[in-house]
Amino acid sequence: MAESQNIEWKESWRDEYLKWICGFANAQGGRIYIGTKDDGTVVGVRDSKKLLEEIPNKIQTTMGIVADVNLLTQDGRDYIEIVVSPSSYPVNYKGEFHYRSGSTKQQLKGIALNEFLSSKSGIRWEDVIVPGVTADDLDKESFDIFRREALRSKRMTKEDLRMTNEELLDSLKLMTEWGLKRAAVMLFHRNPEKWIPGCYTKIGKFGTGSDLQYQDEVHGSLFIQADRIVDLIYLKYLKAPITYDNMTRVETYPFAKAAVREAVYNALIHSCWSSGVPIQIRIEDDAMYISNDCVFPSDWTVESLMKRHRSRPYNPCIANAFFRAGYVEVWGRGIQKICETCEAYGTEPPEYDIHSEDIMLKLPALRNAVQPTQTTQSPIQSTQSPTQTSDGTRDDQSLMIIGEFTDTEQQILQLIKEHPEYSQRDMALSLGWELNRVKYYLTKFRKAQLIKHIGTNRLGYWEILRK
Numbered sequence: 188m189a190e191s192q193n194i195e196w197k198e199s200w201r202d203e204y205l206k207w208i209c210g211f212a213n214a215q216g217g218r219i220y221i222g223t224k225d226d227g228t229v230v231g232v233r234d235s236k237k238l239l240e241e242i243p244n245k246i247q248t249t250m251g252i253v254a255d256v257n258l259l260t261q262d263g264r265d266y267i268e269i270v271v272s273p274s275s276y277p278v279n280y281k282g283e284f285h286y287r288s289g290s291t292k293q294q295l296k297g298i299a300l301n302e303f304l305s306s307k308s309g310i311r312w313e314d315v316i317v318p319g320v321t322a323d324d325l326d327k328e329s330f331d332i333f334r335r336e337a338l339r340s341k342r343m344t345k346e347d348l349r350m351t352n353e354e355l356l357d358s359l360k361l362m363t364e365w366g367l368k369r370a371a372v373m374l375f376h377r378n379p380e381k382w383i384p385g386c387y388t389k390i391g392k393f394g395t396g397s398d399l400q401y402q403d404e405v406h407g408s409l410f411i412q413a414d415r416i417v418d419l420i421y422l423k424y425l426k427a428p429i430t431y432d433n434m435t436r437v438e439t440y441p442f443a444k445a446a447v448r449e450a451v452y453n454a455l456i457h458s459c460w461s462s463g464v465p466i467q468i469r470i471e472d473d474a475m476y477i478s479n480d481c482v483f484p485s486d487w488t489v490e491s492l493m494k495r496h497r498s499r500p501y502n503p504c505i506a507n508a509f510f511r512a513g514y515v516e517v518w519g520r521g522i523q524k525i526c527e528t529c530e531a532y533g534t535e536p537p538e539y540d541i542h543s544e545d546i547m548l549k550l551p552a553l554r555n556a557v558q559p560t561q562t563t564q565s566p567i568q569s570t571q572s573p574t575q576t577s578d579g580t581r582d583d584q585s586l587m588i589i590g591e592f593t594d595t596e597q598q599i600l601q602l603i604k605e606h607p608e609y610s611q612r613d614m615a616l617s618l619g620w621e622l623n624r625v626k627y628y629l630t631k632f633r634k635a636q637l638i639k640h641i642g643t644n645r646l647g648y649w650e651i652l653r654k
Contacts, residue, residue, distance in 0.1 A: 340513020
C-alpha cells in the first residue's frame with residue numbers, strides 16, 4: 188500500500204515526525220507506521236517497548252493531544268502504528284501549525300494560517316462583525332448599482348427590490364443580530380479601506396519590462412469597483428483599431444471584453460482581502476495580467492481549475508451578492524466561460540499561475556489584431572479618424588463624430604432617448620450614478636454637439652442631434 192492522504196510509512200522513529208502527527212490532527216486524521224519501508228513492507232524496529240512509552244508522552248506534552256500507539260507484529264518483526272484522530276481545534280507543535288495535504292506535510296503561515304484558524308473556529312473572515320457600522324452608514328450609489336443590475340439580470344424582481352436597505356442586507360445574509368459583517372462593508376460602504384486596508388484595485392499600463400507608463404486606482408465599495416473597472420480599462424488603457432467590412436465599421440480590441448469582465452469579477456469575489464494587498468491589473472501590448480491574493484483549495488491544481496469543477500467560493504457572502512446582482516453564476520463556470528470567450532474571440536487560452544498565497548491570470552492579446560497605424564479608411568467616411576491622447580484616452584470630439592461609444596456612454600444615451608424629459612438628477616437616480624458623473628457625460632456630449640437641451644431646467648427636454 189502506497190503513502191496517501193491518511194497513511195505515512197517510516198523505517199525508524201525521529202522526533203521530527205511529531206510534525207506529521209500535528210499535520211494529521213489538523214487535517215482529516217491518519218496513521219503513521221514506524222518500522223516499514225515506503226511501500227509498506229515491514230522491516231521492524233528496535234526498542235519497540237521503549238517507543239510505546241516515549242511516543243505517546245511526546246505527543247501529549249508537545250501538542251496536548253492523545254493518539255493511539257499500538258505495537259504490531261508481522262513475520263516476527265515488531266512495528267509501531269500511530270493512529271491520529273482529526274482535531275476539532277487547531278493543534279500546534281512548538282508554536283508551528285502543520286497540515287496534511289495529499290501525501291505531503293505543509294507548515295501553515297500567513298494567509299493560509301489565518302484561513303485555517305478561522306475555519307477551525309467556524310467563522311469565516313468575511314463573517315466577522317464590524318462594530319459601530321449600520322445600514323445608514325452604507326453608500327447609496329452602491330445600493331443603486333446592485334438594484335439596477337439585479338433588476339436588469341432578472342435575478343430579483345421590482346417587488347423584491349422595494350425592500351429597505353436593511354432588509355436587503357438581511358436577505359443577502361450580510362448582517363446578524365450583532366451587526367453588519369465585513370462582507371457588507373466591502374460590498375456597500377463608500378470607504379471599506381477604513382476597516383480593510385488594500386480593498387481596492389490598481390491598474391497599470393506597462394511598456395517594455397518595468398516601464399510603467401500610467402496607472403489608476405479604483406477605490407470604493409466592491410460594487411462600485413465592479414461597475415467601473417472594465418469601462419476604465421477599455422476607455423483609457425486599450426486601443427481598438429478600426430477596419431471596415433464593406434461599409435460596416437469593425438473595432439477590434441486586443442482582449443475579449445466578456446472574458447476581462449468575468450476575470451475582474453472573479454478577482455473581486457475570491458480575493459483574500461485580509462492580506463491588505465489590492466487586486467493588480469497589469470496591461471501590456473501582448474497580454475493582460477490580473478492577480479489577487481487567495482487561499483487556493485488544498486486539493487486543487489491548475490489542471491483541476493481548468494476542468495469542470497463545482498463552485499467553492501472563498502468569500503461565499505460576497506459571491507452570493509454578486510450572483511444576486513447578475514454578475515456571476517454559482518456553478519463554478521467562471522473560468523470555463525473565460526476560456527470559451529477567448530476561444531471564440533480568437534485569442535490563445537488564458538494561463539493561470541498559482542502560488543501559495545496568490546493567483547495570476549494571463550490573458551494573451553489577439554495576435555492578428557490590426558495595429559492602429561494599419562487602420563483602413565472607409566471609402567465614404569470623412570478623413571477624420573479616432574485619435575488617442577498621449578495617456579491612451581480617446582479624443583472626445585473625434586469619438587463623437589464617428590459614433591464610437593463605450594458601454595457607459597451608450598447607457599446614458601439610451602436613457603436620454605427613452606426619457607428626454609429627465610433632469611440630470613433624474614438620470615443619476617435612474618442609473619444609480621453620482622450626479623457629477625452624469626454631468627460629466629452630458630457636458631462631453633454637448634461639446635461634441637451630439638445633444639442639446641431645449642427649454643428650462645425644470646420643464647425642458649433633451650434632444651439627440653445625431654443618431
